[in-house]
Every structure is written in structure tokens, then in C-alpha cells.
Amino acid sequence: MRIDAYSKRGGDTVQIEKYTEELKLLGIDAFISTDLNEDLDDIDIIHLVNIDRPLETYHFFKRAKKLSKKIVLSPIHHSYRHIDLHESHGRYGLLKYFNLILKDYWTREKMKNILRVASNKDLRKIRKDIKGSIFKKQQIILNNVDGIALIAEGEGKAIEEDFNMDIQNYVIVPNGVGFDNSVSDEIIEKEIDVLVVGRIESRKNQINIIKALKDTSIKLTFIGKENPNHKKYYNEFIKLVNKHSNVEYITEVSHDEISNLYKKSKVHLSASWFEVSPLVDIEALYNGCTVVASEHSFSKGYLGNNVYYVSPNDLEEIKNKVLMALNNPINEMSNDKLQQTFNWKNSALVLKEFYTSLEEVSGGD
Secondary structure, three states: OOOOOOOOOOHHHHHHHHHHHHHHHOOOOOOOOOOOOOOOOOOOEEEEEOOOOHHHHHHHHHHHHHOOOEEEEEOOOOOHHHHHHHHHHOOOOHHHHHHHHOOOHHHHHHHHHHHHHHOOOOHHHHHHHHOOOHHHHHHHHHHHOOEEEEOOHHHHHHHHHHHOOOOOOEEEOOOOOOOOOOOOOOOOOOOEEEEEEOOEOHHHOHHHHHHHHOOOOOOEEEEOOEOHHHHHHHHHHHHHHHHOOOEEEEOOOOHHHHHHHHHOEEEEEOOOOOOOOOHHHHHHHHOOOEEEEEOOOOOHHHHHHHOEEEOOOOHHHHHHHHHHHHHOOOOOOOHHHHHHHOOHHHHHHHHHHHHHHHHHHHHHO
8 A cells, every 4th residue: 555554544544454354354364565665475466556646556566567466456546537627626725826837637646746755765765666657657557457446337437538448357346334333213303404524625625515505594514624734725614614604613523423413414415526435425325314425426326316416616506406405305225225235344255256266367377
């Protein structure tokens, strides 16, 4: 994994930790490494993570290929079309001006890699991998791994569109969710009109949500920590929260408290600029919310017509879809169905079967 997977924990960290935990329970000797010099000699299958930030991924890929190891990739890929919209319309602070100067996506990514290497002594050891085209390195990885573990069908379509390729050997491995099994038929008063759960940062688009709903009587509640790298965005968000009486902000709550707040909410809204498969949509459905999800994610492949969808840069649509969700609630996916689909144990079972198929191919060579 990326070398800062634990110091800067993200969704990819949780995903791979859960894979590892469940694979161990299935008898597979799985472990996570962020060590660029990890000894790979006695490892049967190398499972790489993250194609969008490929510096470490490319390094491990080259080492695994040199040793003729079987390689699986979890791309965790976000649509570049959606990322570009965020970069051009959703950025605040210095990053906004940075994007005005460097308008090309690949040039920006190259600069980010240079800055990462310059600020990290471990990455300096692989600084030569900065040279050349990031796009070509990503294509090399995608075209030469033995199998790809996608989170959703939509992720595969985005990869084919963004990298001009046809994915051959792949499997769909939905992320799991830590469900609260205390959910019951007890009637809980819905005190909150619209709940928004997520870290306060430009990608999550909280400011546009406030702008869309500020002139309504809708009670809007945000939950999420500040992203320290998005200080200007956070400050602007706080100004808007303080300005509008229908908006409430809760900085941090426990997992149990979040479950309770879902249950007290009529609608959960996510209008992110880009996502892969946001767990908040699933958690909100499970806890009885009508969900309004971002069109810029791959949730539709899982959730279909059981939720409403919005475009993150269309304020009028955000307002109208929220009003529709409040007036015409939908939540037709049973909790049993959600638990069966978004289950870490099932994810591990799919992965184990995929690994076995690759080893059988190897054994037949």
C-alpha cells in the first residue's frame, strides 16, 4: 500500500484492513505492507492497491513482475471526468489557484508526486519512478496484472473510459459495512430533515449543499471532522453554518451516535464531486433514511432506483431532489439484502476464490 496508509488513514486503509482480517479467518496468511523494501520472495500473490496514486503501486508492481509473482490490483479508481469537474468548480484556497496555473490533470499529478517525494525520505528512494508519463505507468499496471478486484461495475467502466482499455480478468468485490444490529421496528421520531455525514472538505461539497438549501425551512445537520488540508474551505463552511439558522454542525460523534442520528433523520444527502462507493449511502439506507446520492459515484450499480441522485454542481437540482425525498420517501431495500451485499466476510470469500483461480492457472502453465 501507499507508505502513509496508517499516518493518513483513508477508505483504502479500512478496505484493505477488513480484507486482511477476514482472509485470515478463512485460513489465508494475509498481511499489509507499506514497506517499499518488503521481502516478496515467499509471497504467492501480491495484491496492489490504488491506481490513482500509482507511485508506490508502480514500484511494487515492477518488483512483483521481476519475481514472476501473480498480481491482483484493487484500483479504487475515481472517474477522471468527475475529478476534473471538482478541480475546475469545487476547489478553494491555494489549490484553486494552483489548478488555474496547471490546468492539465497529468501535470498536476506529476507536481503532486514531486512534492510527495521531496517531503518524504522513504519515497526519495524511488524518485526515479517520477520520470515519464504517469498515465503510461497506470496503463502498464492495468494491462499486466493477473486480475483486478473492482468495487463496482461502474468502476470498471470508468477505468475502460479513462485508460482506453478493455478489462479482462476481473471480479466485483463490494465493500462491507459495519451494520448496527440493534435496528428494530421501534418508531423513532424523525427530528432532522436532512443529515449529511462526511469529512468537511471541498470534495464532499458541503458548501454547495448549504447554498442549495439556505433559503428553505429544511433543518440541515452536518457531521464530520475538519480536513486540516482544506482550512479555507472549512472556514467558509463555518461562516455559512453560523449565518443560517436552519443549519447545524456537529464536529465529531461516536459510531453509535451516528447510527442514532441516521435513525432520527428523514433524508441523508451526499453530493460529493467524486466517490467510488460511499458507505454513508448504505448506512443511511440501513437505518431508515431516504437517500439522495451523488451521481458522481458508482452507487447506482448497487442501489439502483432505491435512492434519488443529484449532480454536485446543480444547486437547483440538489434542492428539488431533497424536497422530493422529503415528500416522497423511498427505502425499499431490505436490511437483509443490504447485509448480504455489503458484507466483509462475503468480500473475502470472493477474493479467496479469485486468488485460487489465479493459482490454478499458474499451476496449469
